[in-house]
Amino acid sequence: MREAADGQRLFVGGEWTEPDGGHYAVVDPATEETVGWAPEASRDQVRAACAAAREAFGPWSRTAPEERAAVLGRAAGVIAAHFAPYAELAQAETGATTGTARAMQVGVGMARFRRYARVEPAEWAIPPQINEAGPMGRAGVMGALAVRQPVGVVACITSYNNPWANPAGKIAPALAMGNTVVVKPAPQDPLSVYRMAEALEAAGVPRGVVNVVSGRSVEVGEAVVESADVDMVSFTGSTAVGRRIGEVCGRSMKRQLMELGGKGAALVFDDADLGSAVAGIGTTFSFYSGQICTAPTRVLAQRGVYDRLVEQLAAYASRLKVGDPREPDTVVGPVISAAHRDRVESYVELGRKEGAVVVAGGERPPYERGFHVAPTLLADCTNDMRVAREEIFGPVVVVIPFDDEDEGVALADDSDYGLIDYVWSGDVARAFRVARRLRAGGVGVNTVGRNMEAPFGGFKDSGVGRDCGSYALHAYGEVQSIVWPG
8 A cells, every 4th residue: 555645646737746635545445445545635726726727728729729639639549558557547446347447437538538639610600691771880791600719717527437438528628629627526536537637748738728636625626616717617416516516606607517416217118128128227237336327217117017127127136246346247346435335225225114115136235345235126116205306326226107108208207307318119209209208408219328429418407508529519618709791
């Protein structure tokens, strides 16, 4: 085990800086051993990072888009060259299985840098308009141009469940647009984000364009959001924290991009392919051990298939191996911490008290080490139960019956959340009809897969704004109009 003095340093203004607040241990959720030592920034160091980003913004925003793209492309190359150790670190910090750490964490992070290394048009001609004479000027033809400009300094506050894909999905499009960034990673797994900063530094990113400050104290995040040098906050995390950030942003009109909680409804109709539905819903148990806001955690099953679906989901959950994520046959690794394991287990117990029937899981797996939770299925639920309304963020699925299409849609929409819902039906026309009725930012039809060029974001308490693909460039940009007489 390394001494704290050998811990990670902050990245501020292009310099690797010793933290004023010392270091804290980052713990492997599978072994409960120390992975490394993360730096605890002071408020003054956060302010210095924001000031450095402000100073770097002017020169960086004026660089050619091709130059900015080249930096992102080189960063992807650095990540590729260090892929194996980066994946090992991500696995150690998060407890992800080997396949998830490699493909969905580091792999997706690298792909996002490559995606935003593509230069896209930043201005569009607007059709000329013929104006009649009036108080604003003489009659004539008015030409116009729409220009996408960078916002300025962007605070990127990232989630713990994916320390590569989530930060890369903020940093890469923000930099491509000409913004500078101050990144505040989740306290549970910040070390991977510092590796990302090293990759960007090696790729030639100018001083101050990328800054990383971390810490367990809420003061670190507060200082980033409150900084007068920050023009926009891009946050991924809980709805409760998102609300607090939104209140602060509102006082100074900071732009916001919020990806918040989810309680995805999965409507399974009588004519659905149950094998496909079970496999898709079953990803809640395995993918990040259910620690993902897009998971189909609230299953709405039409009564004609309810019993069979519950039976097949229970069998599926019972077959999944829970354990050491480094073993090749492990499907469900640990959750991020002991505190979070206890929180998930408390929801399972709450479900029992509310009248749900535990048909799979419900007991802690018999391991001496690691924050493991068994894949758990709660049947005979109603939509007013807390386990059906609140985000559990673990490998727990609730099942609720419904009679017809209207009731299914009403139950799905009877939620504070609206991130991604899912529809399984053999009638494609009905599936798409239902999808359009759902109040969710995204809907999967007979799949839990995603198209990474499609807009991503939520309705209601699931967030504000859209990113992914070209939509992320809009999210990290302001649209300016330039008008002239023809």
